[in-house]
Amino acid sequence: MLARRIIPCLDVAAGQVVKGVRFRHHEVVGDIVELARRYADEGADELVFYDITASPQKRSVDIRWVERVAETIDIPFCVAGGIRDVASARRVLHAGADKISINSPALQRPALINELADAFGSQCVVVGVDSIWQVSGYRVKQLTGDIRTQTDAGRETVSWVEEAQQRGAGEIVLNCMDADGVRSGYHLSHLRQVRAICQVPLIASGGAGNMAHFVDVFRHVDVDGALAASVFHRGEIGIPALKNHLQQAGITVRPSPTNGE
Amino acid sequence: MASVVIVDNGGSNINSVCFALARLGVNARLSCDPDAVAAAGRVILPGVGAAGAGMSRIQQYELADCLRQLHQPVLGICLGMQLLFTHSAEGDTPCLDLLPGTIERLPETSAARVPHMGWNQIRIQQPDPLLEGLDQGWFYFVHSYALTADKHPHALALTTHGQPFVAVVRRKNFYGAQFHPEKSAAAGRKLLKNFMEL
Numbered sequence: 229m230l231a232r233r234i235i236p237c238l239d240v241a242a243g244q245v246v247k248g249v250r251f252r253h254h255e256v257v258g259d260i261v262e263l264a265r266r267y268a269d270e271g272a273d274e275l276v277f278y279d280i281t282a283s284p285q286k287r288s289v290d291i292r293w294v295e296r297v298a299e300t301i302d303i304p305f306c307v308a309g310g311i312r313d314v315a316s317a318r319r320v321l322h323a324g325a326d327k328i329s330i331n332s333p334a335l336q337r338p339a340l341i342n343e344l345a346d347a348f349g350s351q352c353v354v355v356g357v358d359s360i361w362q363v364s365g366y367r368v369k370q371l372t373g374d375i376r377t378q379t380d381a382g383r384e385t386v387s388w389v390e391e392a393q394q395r396g397a398g399e400i401v402l403n404c405m406d407a408d409g410v411r412s413g414y415h416l417s418h419l420r421q422v423r424a425i426c427q428v429p430l431i432a433s434g435g436a437g438n439m440a441h442f443v444d445v446f447r448h449v450d451v452d453g454a455l456a457a458s459v460f461h462r463g464e465i466g467i468p469a470l471k472n473h474l475q476q477a478g479i480t481v482r483p484s485p486t487n488g489e
Numbered sequence: 490m491a492s493v494v495i496v497d498n499g500g501s502n503i504n505s506v507c508f509a510l511a512r513l514g515v516n517a518r519l520s521c522d523p524d525a526v527a528a529a530g531r532v533i534l535p536g537v538g539a540a541g542a543g544m545s546r547i548q549q550y551e552l553a554d555c556l557r558q559l560h561q562p563v564l565g566i567c568l569g570m571q572l573l574f575t576h577s578a579e580g581d582t583p584c585l586d587l588l589p590g591t592i593e594r595l596p597e598t599s600a601a602r603v604p605h606m607g608w609n610q611i612r613i614q615q616p617d618p619l620l621e622g623l624d625q626g627w628f629y630f631v632h633s634y635a636l637t638a639d640k641h642p643h644a645l646a647l648t649t650h651g652q653p654f655v656a657v658v659r660r661k662n663f664y665g666a667q668f669h670p671e672k673s674a675a676a677g678r679k680l681l682k683n684f685m686e687l
Contacts, residue, residue: 230650231608268674273608299508304672324504326672349538351604351631377517392492399606428607452607482608485675
C-alpha cells in the first residue's frame with residue numbers, strides 16, 4: 229500500500245536554509261546539503277526546497293546547490309521558486325531534482341503548467357497554491373516569499389486547483405496561509421474542500437505544531453503527504469518518532485531506518 | 490569492479506542514476522553507442538517519459554538488437570523495465586520483447602490515484618540474489634503504466650496499488666525494477682549493490 233509521505237520543507241535564501249514564519253523574518257538555520265542529508269537519513273520521504281527569494285527578485289534558481297543535493301541524498305526532492313519557463317525547469321531537473329514546483333509564475337502565465345507537463349510529464353510538475361480566507365471564500369495569493377510583494381492573485385482557490393489539474397499539474401501543494409506559522413494544526417476543512425476536487429496527489433502545508441496534527445490530516449482528509457518546516461528544523465518533532473506515532477495510529481508510512489542502516 | 494554503462498536515452502533522471510552508483514563507489518559511463526554497451530560488464534537502461542519516445546531513441550541509435558543480444562547483467566529502471574516487455578499500451582508501442590507481456594495503464598480509483606507516486610512495498614515472489622535482504626522493502630515509485638498481474642512467470646516481486654503489478658522481474662540476465670532504486674534510500678542502495686555483485 230502506498231505510504232503517506234512526510235515532507236520537510238527547507239526554505240532557501242542566498243544558498244542557505246532559513247527559518248522563521250515563512251512570510252517575514254529569515255534567520256539562517258544551516259547548510260543546505262547537511263540538512264538535506266540529515267532529513268534523508270532520518271527517514272523523510274521527500275524534501276522540498278523553496279528558493280523563497282527567487283520569485284520576488286525575478287531570478288532563476290541557482291542550480292549549483294541542486295546538484296550538490298542530488299549528489300548527496302537518495303530520496304526524491306522538489307525545487308520551488310524562480311522556475312518560470314521550460315529552460316529553467318530543465319536545468320533544475322537535469323541537475324538531479326525529481327520535481328519542480330511552480331507558484332507565482334503559473335498564476336501570471338497559466339500556460340506554463342501545460343508547457344512543463346508536455347516537456348517533462350505531469351509527474352514532475354507540482355503546483356504550489358498559497359490560499360487565504362477572504363471575506364467571501366478562499367483566494368490565492370501570489371509572490372508570498374516577501375511580505376512587501378504579496379498580492380491577491382485574482383483567483384478563487386478551488387477554481388485555480390481545478391484549472392491547474394486540467395493544464396497538467398501532477399501534484400498540488402496547498403499551503404493554508406491562515407494556519408501557516410500558527411502551529412495549531414493543518415487547516416482540515418479547507419484541505420477537505422480541495423481534496424474533493426483534486427484527483428492528483430494533494431500535499432497539506434501550513435499549521436503543523438505537534439504529531440497529532442499529522443495524524444489528523446491523514447485520518448480526516450486523505451491527503452497524500454504532509455509538509456512542515458519549523459517543527460522539524462527546531463527539532464521539536466523527530467522524523468523517526470513521527471513515523472512511529474503515525475504507524476501506531478494505523479496510518480501507512482515507510483518506517484524510518486533503524487540505527488546502523 | 491566490472492564496468493557499468495548507463496544507456497543514455499535522454500531521460501532527466503540519468504544524473505540521479507550516476508550519482509547513486511557513484512555513492513557506491515561505481516564510476517558508470519553514459520553512452521548510446523552499441524559497441525560501448527555491448528562491451529560493458531553491466532548495463533543499466535534507465536528511463537523517464539513515454540514508451541514511444543523511449544523506443545524511438547533506442548532505434549535511433551540502433552540499440553535494439555544490441556540490447557537483445559546482451560549476456561551480461563542488465564537492469565531496466567522504470568520505463569527501462571517496461572521496454573523489456575513485448576508491448577506497451579502507452580502509445581501502442583512495440584517494445585524489446587525480451588520478456589512476455591503487455592504494459593497497461595494502471596486503473597484509477599479514488600483509493601489508488603494515478604500516477605502511482607510515492608513509497609510502496611514489494612513482496613518477493615521468487616528469491617533472487619538481486620533482492621537479497623529486501624523482502625517487504627520500501628521503494629520509490631513514479632509511474633502510470635505497469636504490468637498488472639498477480640502472477641507472472643518471470644516476476645521476482647509484486648507491489649499493490651489498487652491492484653497488484655510486477656515490481657521486479659527477471660529473465661536470464663535481464664532484470665527490471667518498476668521503482669527507482671536510485672531514489673529509494675537504503676533499500677535502493679542495497680538493490681544496486683546486489684546488482685553490482687551479480
